Amino acid sequence: MPAMERRGMMLILSSPSGAGKSTLTRQLVADQSDISLSISVTTRPKRPSEIEGKHYHFMSVAAFKAMRDRNELLESAEVHGNFYGTPRRAVETALAAGRDVLFDIDWQGTRQIMARMRRDVVAVFILPPSMAELQHRLERRAEDNAETIARRLGNARDEIAQWGLYDYLIVNDDLEAAFYSVKAILAAERLKRDRLVGAPGFVDRLLKI
Amino acid sequence: MPAMERRGMMLILSSPSGAGKSTLTRQLVADQSDISLSISVTTRPKRPSEIEGKHYHFMSVAAFKAMRDRNELLESAEVHGNFYGTPRRAVETALAAGRDVLFDIDWQGTRQIMARMRRDVVAVFILPPSMAELQHRLERRAEDNAETIARRLGNARDEIAQWGLYDYLIVNDDLEAAFYSVKAILAAERLKRDRLVGAPGFVDRLLKI
Numbered sequence: 262m263p264a265m266e267r268r269g270m271m272l273i274l275s276s277p278s279g280a281g282k283s284t285l286t287r288q289l290v291a292d293q294s295d296i297s298l299s300i301s302v303t304t305r306p307k308r309p310s311e312i313e314g315k316h317y318h319f320m321s322v323a324a325f326k327a328m329r330d331r332n333e334l335l336e337s338a339e340v341h342g343n344f345y346g347t348p349r350r351a352v353e354t355a356l357a358a359g360r361d362v363l364f365d366i367d368w369q370g371t372r373q374i375m376a377r378m379r380r381d382v383v384a385v386f387i388l389p390p391s392m393a394e395l396q397h398r399l400e401r402r403a404e405d406n407a408e409t410i411a412r413r414l415g416n417a418r419d420e421i422a423q424w425g426l427y428d429y430l431i432v433n434d435d436l437e438a439a440f441y442s443v444k445a446i447l448a449a450e451r452l453k454r455d456r457l458v459g460a461p462g463f464v465d466r467l468l469k470i
Numbered sequence: 471m472p473a474m475e476r477r478g479m480m481l482i483l484s485s486p487s488g489a490g491k492s493t494l495t496r497q498l499v500a501d502q503s504d505i506s507l508s509i510s511v512t513t514r515p516k517r518p519s520e521i522e523g524k525h526y527h528f529m530s531v532a533a534f535k536a537m538r539d540r541n542e543l544l545e546s547a548e549v550h551g552n553f554y555g556t557p558r559r560a561v562e563t564a565l566a567a568g569r570d571v572l573f574d575i576d577w578q579g580t581r582q583i584m585a586r587m588r589r590d591v592v593a594v595f596i597l598p599p600s601m602a603e604l605q606h607r608l609e610r611r612a613e614d615n616a617e618t619i620a621r622r623l624g625n626a627r628d629e630i631a632q633w634g635l636y637d638y639l640i641v642n643d644d645l646e647a648a649f650y651s652v653k654a655i656l657a658a659e660r661l662k663r664d665r666l667v668g669a670p671g672f673v674d675r676l677l678k679i
Contacts, residue, residue, distance in 0.1 A: 265639075265641060386663075388672075388673075388676070389676070391676065392676060392677070418677055421673060421676060421677060422673075422677070424663075424669065424673055425663070427663055428662065428663060429658070429661045429662060429663060430474075430661060430663050430666055430669055431661055432474060432672075441657070442657065442658075442661055444654075445653075445654040445657035445658045445661075446657075446658045446661065448650070448651065448654035448655075448658070449638070449651075449654045449655040449657070449658035449659070450658070452638045452639060452640060452651055452654075452655065453637065453638060454595075454633070454634070454636055454637060454638060454639050457639055460633065460639055463597070463641075464597075464630060464631075464633055467597070467598070467600065467601055467630060468601070468627055468630060468631070
């Protein structure tokens with residue numbers, strides 16, 4: 262396709278833990294060019310395995326609060342006493358350059374981002390085929406005890422109840438089919454007239470001759 | 471994907487003559503289940519090669535005007551003294567049953583259908599990569615004389631000028647890529663929350679257990 266300049270999108274994938282979101286996120290970044298995972302800022306201490314600027318931007322509570330107060334965060338949350346947030350500037354730069362940004366966040370973050378930049382957001386919710394299957398997947402990971410699994414299932418119910426916020430719904434009972442669905446949404450949304458900021462110029466050049 | 475009932479969509483493909491719309495339409499119907507081409511009514515005399523109910527529903531001018539007056543046509547037009555129109559009922563039945571209906575129509579028909587059923591419409595405009603390429607394709611058909619080709623190119627310019635009406639834009643400089651784009655739009659639009667009328671029931675069943 263001849264270059265038709267486009268504005269990037271913010272592709273949000275949300276799902277309860279165990280519904281396949283992390284796998285789909287990883288596959289998408291590996292498969293697609295022109296899309297990258299948003300890197301959050303956090304006040305949580307860096308773990309030895311983590312790399313500054315790759316997994317997170319690590320910062321002090323004071324620096325975080327200063328960013329938030331200057332409206333430089335698209336969304337933020339406090340979890341177990343640590344702050345997390347999405348810096349606005351890197352996202353704006355990517356979108357203006359026609360690159361998409363992928364977000365692996367929950368419905369509360371989704372709602373905050375939608376409130377600020379609705380037209381740039383494409384929000385996808387991944388549903389499990391059943392709660393039994395979700396429980397089975399959590400148990401198969403074998404990294405959590407029964408109490409943790411029960412808590413995760415409770416959280417999953419709260420998360421699923423927010424499905425109505427999202428633009429697209431995918432039931433993940435087959436990972437390959439779910440991955441095709443995410444790719445189709447990305448491909449289609451890249452063809453939306455509203456995002457094709459180069460379209461008026463393209464048509465002008467077409468009709469000038 | 472477990473059955474989640476959905477409402478069908480009206481997928482409209484428009485383009486100037488020579489931009490590849492007919493080929494894409496034919497490929498899509500052959501490739502995809504759950505989508506069928508809308509069959510128009512017309513007052514034009516049946517040609518020997520045409521089959522009633524497959525190519526058109528042939529009818530008298532009186533019968534056509536009666537349908538139009540009863541608001542049973544989603545769009546209609548008069549071309550060279552003959553009337554053409556899209557019957558509403560067959561489309562409504564298909565959409566309610568979760569089947570998609572494909573339309574190979576121009577911008578005037580698109581505008582009429584949008585005025586009546588905007589939420590069910592997914593409108594895609596196919597652009598040629600250049601007017602030179604469009605002219606080349608029209609000449610390659612070798613079925614038209616120079617005068618006809620010049621007229622078609624003039625019509626193409628008028629048609630292209632209406633690109634702003636459409637939801638999606640595809641530049642067809644590679645048929646395979648353009649076909650993938652149309653399929654991606656169809657796949658994505660089938661996952662739109664608004665069309666998934668079975669979603670509330672699906673989530674209820676999911677959370678009941």
